[in-house]
Amino acid sequence: MKKNILLIALFASSLTACTRYFIAKPAQLRPIAVSDTASAPSGALSQQIAAYLQPYRDSLETNMNTVLVKSPRRLSKGVPESELGNLMADILREMGQERLGKPVDLAITNNGGIRTDFPAGNITLGNVYEVMPFDNELVAITLTGETMQKVIEYLAQRKEPQSGVKLVIDKATNKPLEATIGGKPLDLKQTYTLITSDYMAVSSDMAAIVKNNQGFQILRYLMRDAIADYLRRKGQQNQELNPTKDGRTTVK
């Protein structure tokens, strides 16, 4: 009963609140039909804007069609390892190492972030944008051996592209059977340097693991730029892309 009275009181107060705001419309105030936007004609402003944009568009197109390097075959992603996945992780490790200025033990990216294949033949900057449309940045994370072990367990579970670990995964449990880093077994007392994307470091399921770190550095280097820089360099050195499935990640 008490509740009902309260409801009625609320209702009444809301009514008075409404009458306070609601008064007769002024005559000239009518809804304006602007949803018919398709009929908005082109005019001086839109023509000026189109003319301004054109040279930017042309130049962008030229840039996008720039050939960076050639690939003898189509490169695709896959698990437990793939040509494209290995290439991406190797690029991350090599370019990240250059940017960081010290050796990197492991680079990890994610299959989900590789959006399409590299075609056979010419690989253009436009292809790089298609493979990596996201503005992910490289990050360098310093980890204890113990955390590194958890990262390797994560890798075994997810089979994400990686560069740096020779990893044998147990087919039944998806747990690592063997893992060597730089040819050596994991040393729990050592610290390791991991390069990955800011997405993987902050927003993926790996984030909870690497949150426990000894150092976290955003390299201000887009993955896409790292890929383009790497491919351009290969092209300038007259090399073709030739990534292999080298058995770095196997399932047994």
Added chain:
Amino acid sequence: MERRLFLRNIAGIGGAVALGQWPFETWAGTNAESLKITILHTNDQHSRLEPFPKTDRLAGRGGVVNRARILSKIRSEEANVLLFDAGDIFQGTPYFNFYKGRPEIELMSQMGYDAVTMGNHDFDGGLELYVKQIKEYAKFPVLVANYDFKGTVMEGLAQPYKIFTVKGVKIGVFGLGIDPKGLIPEKLFGGTKYLDPIKTANETATFLRQEKKCSLVVCLSHLGYKMSDGEMSDLVMAPQTKDIDLIIGGHTHTFLNEPTALKNLVGKPVLVNQAGWGGASLGRLDFTFDRVSKQVFFTSHSVSIQ
């Protein structure tokens, strides 16, 4: 129950709705019985100068050429048009990667933007780059009240607010930036200090309303429409304000068919609107200041850009 009734009556689209009483003592610029002011707005343009590509959910929507056509049409129909943007102009297409924001800013100047606020991605190229492009190519002010830029390259460039006087009616507009924590790398945010948005909003809005006698107070906000876990957002802020009439939002890329109407601290309505992202939509609110009833009415539309 109360809230539903309130919303239905206050925020009906198409129909004209009274927003409440406004100070009219400053309205001297015209003898007309009423004055209509049209506010148009975008947010989170993300360097999308071309329409969305075929592969996108928003295929064919947006594009600066289409926006310019529609702006011209509205300006040919309305005498008093203001155009605002709520931040994240930069980043999202190769245009930004190649031309570093110059065409975005120059095109907005050509389209006649009246003011913008800063989004987190506007820091992406570094504060120096943003300052360079704004200084060289912007014909509009950058409004941010809750970033203290003292000692940074932005010092003296960003203003907390601007008052637009339309035929004697003063429209006070101010900007709010988002908490940079976890969003903007410290290196890019630099020496910028983030100030409490609600406190800053109330101080600025009260100043605009009481001291400067603005008839309409508009907040350009990049806080986001609604965030998870009740984090700071337009919907969290609006009920804790007074003296703000309209919050033009961004950050969350929220498409709204009509503004959300909430009650502020003193029971007055405050509208929250947002226009999706990528220039796919243009928010439109038409305010009519009626001298006879001493009331302000609004109607709203979400204009699809295509």
